[in-house]
Amino acid sequence: MAEAESNEVNGQGVTISVSLRIEPGRESEFDEYLAGITQAAEEFPGFMSVHAYRPTRGRGRYRVLLRFDSEDSLQRWRESDERTIWNDRADEISEGTPRVSNITGTSQEQPLALAIGPLQEFVRTSVSGIGLLLLGAALALIMANSHWADTYENFWNTKLTIGTADIGITISLRHWVNDALMALFFFILGLEIKREVLVGELREIRQAALPIAAAIGGGVVPASIYLLINSRGDALHGWGIPIGTDTAFALGILSLLGGRVPTVLVVFLTASSIVDDIIAVGVIALFYTDNLNVVWMGVAVLLLAALVLANRAGFHRWYIYGILGIGVWLAVFESGIHGTIAGVLVAMTVPARSWINAGDFVRVGRRLIDEFEASCAQGDNILSNERQQLAAQRLDRLVERVETPMSLMEHGLGPWVSYLILPIFAFANAGIPLRNGLGDALGSTVTWGVILGLLIGKPLGITLFSWLSVHSGIAHPPQGITFHHILGVASLGGIGFTMSLFITELAFKEEPAADHARVGVLIGSIISGTIGYLVLSRTLERRNGNGASP
Numbered sequence: 001m002a003e004a005e006s007n008e009v010n011g012q013g014v015t016i017s018v019s020l021r022i023e024p025g026r027e028s029e030f031d032e033y034l035a036g037i038t039q040a041a042e043e044f045p046g047f048m049s050v051h052a053y054r055p056t057r058g059r060g061r062y063r064v065l066l067r068f069d070s071e072d073s074l075q076r077w078r079e080s081d082e083r084t085i086w087n088d089r090a091d092e093i094s095e096g097t098p099r100v101s102n103i104t105g106t107s108q109e110q111p112l113a114l115a116i117g118p119l120q121e122f123v124r125t126s127v128s129g130i131g132l133l134l135l136g137a138a139l140a141l142i143m144a145n146s147h148w149a150d151t152y153e154n155f156w157n158t159k160l161t162i163g164t165a166d167i168g169i170t171i172s173l174r175h176w177v178n179d180a181l182m183a184l185f186f187f188i189l190g191l192e193i194k195r196e197v198l199v200g201e202l203r204e205i206r207q208a209a210l211p212i213a214a215a216i217g218g219g220v221v222p223a224s225i226y227l228l229i230n231s232r233g234d235a236l237h238g239w240g241i242p243i244g245t246d247t248a249f250a251l252g253i254l255s256l257l258g259g260r261v262p263t264v265l266v267v268f269l270t271a272s273s274i275v276d277d278i279i280a281v282g283v284i285a286l287f288y289t290d291n292l293n294v295v296w297m298g299v300a301v302l303l304l305a306a307l308v309l310a311n312r313a314g315f316h317r318w319y320i321y322g323i324l325g326i327g328v329w330l331a332v333f334e335s336g337i338h339g340t341i342a343g344v345l346v347a348m349t350v351p352a353r354s355w356i357n358a359g360d361f362v363r364v365g366r367r368l369i370d371e372f373e374a375s376c377a378q379g380d381n382i383l384s385n386e387r388q389q390l391a392a393q394r395l396d397r398l399v400e401r402v403e404t405p406m407s408l409m410e411h412g413l414g415p416w417v418s419y420l421i422l423p424i425f426a427f428a429n430a431g432i433p434l435r436n437g438l439g440d441a442l443g444s445t446v447t448w449g450v451i452l453g454l455l456i457g458k459p460l461g462i463t464l465f466s467w468l469s470v471h472s473g474i475a476h477p478p479q480g481i482t483f484h485h486i487l488g489v490a491s492l493g494g495i496g497f498t499m500s501l502f503i504t505e506l507a508f509k510e511e512p513a514a515d516h517a518r519v520g521v522l523i524g525s526i527i528s529g530t531i532g533y534l535v536l537s538r539t540l541e542r543r544n545g546n547g548a549s550p
Contacts, residue, residue, distance in 0.1 A: 018099070036086070048068060201267055213474065234508075238503075242454045281341065368395050429502075441520070451523050459491045459494060463487050488539055492533075
């Protein structure tokens, strides 16, 4: 295993952390290795304990903690033949180079921090807010179908004024969530779109042709099926509901299939979902907007122009775009266009360039690290070491300058959107009265238009348009996957949830049809997700069984 710098702290021992990823299928060998090294270390002078922390699921990293009574004991272990033998065995069953670090005296060394470490990794890499989103939806369903139903509705219909009675905005709590908080969701969505266009799968038209065609089909066919069933009356307004795809849910289900999923399939799903989101945003802006106020639209245009100028002038601080962005949201909201569109528009103006180049970052960063290391002679406790504090603060500012504002905002706001805003949105909008309204919903053409749009229209449209784009020569044929894979991903595209619920609120407001549409979104999304998982699982098993890509 790799070497690590170590320091004894206050004579209380030295703790070394070893993080490694085990090769697939060799987990049992690692268990044997762990038992062997524990037995060997226990017989070594100065050894105190060894603990192993396993990943909560999938192919995460294992973490092994070795504790010695002193720096001298650790050094003797490092120089021993026993340690060399066990390191060689670890290298045989692990992927890449293990990460070794000294955590003596840090918060990482505390038992509780060590215990919740794997859980934090699981939440960050696997759940990505989906569990909280489902929890919010489940709580909404429970409350809407219990004796708390009136309390639930009255709470979300409570009016809240921000500002004064004369100069302010007064809308219900539900509308504050849907119009204001969700603007941050659309802002993150806009940043993801910009990233894909600049450096992702959408940067070259020929490379982007397949996911673009798939997304167009995934929008046109579901909407057409809905319109065939609801061709007249107020129900017509819901045609945009089945065009949306919940990217987070789709990727979450795909992750359940683990390492069997080809990378190109994940890229295809992500790129097509981004284009799908672009289409959905366009539909919201063009077809779910009325009573436009030209003056406020002019204010929004001027503020957006100021943001573009700030970008071109090289302004790098996030708060400039944040303050002007709030102004854009207010102007767009007052103009009659849905406020969430402001999130996407502002995202397009955020700089994608760093303030300094990589070479300067390496040169200055290396000097600051040298300063930090030199200051260690004054003591390892950073609270009492002003030189270390100063070097760390300068490093922090340097990292901010090399990171683009686009990435900085995406990383900073992303967790808040995933773990707070989207669950609140689900709690505010998924309260469907099933106990008394399920029968009415199942008899509504709105419900069936949404269900069939998601369940049939999405997979049919995505697969058909993908096939046509490849066989017409417009798009490159997918490498390493077949149209069976695309059919499975297309079924996952029928998980409309977040975007479909959002468009439902715009299409039907408080009308009974809104609850019918929500029932359709719920049923269509659940069945689509199940079918997509089963199709992909079967296809990937057959692919792995053949030992090669078809």
